[in-house]
Amino acid sequence: MKPQNQSTEPAPHDPWYKYGVAVLLLEMAIAIAVSAYSLYMTFHGLGGFPGKH
Numbered sequence: 852m853k854p855q856n857q858s859t860e861p862a863p864h865d866p867w868y869k870y871g872v873a874v875l876l877l878e879m880a881i882a883i884a885v886s887a888y889s890l891y892m893t894f895h896g897l898g899g900f901p902g903k904h
Contacts, residue, residue, distance in 0.1 A: 892898045
């Protein structure tokens with residue numbers, strides 16, 4: 852079996868590709884912000900189970 856040629860040129864993308872990447876980056880930023888806020892609340896003694904404040 853003959854190996855396929857490997858190209859170093861970037862693959863062509865559909866026109867919506869850049870929007871998909873932008874949405875993924877936005878989602879990653881939101882996830883990091885939520886995690887940071889959760890850690891802030893944890894280390895400052897805020898939060899807990901509902902009704903147990």
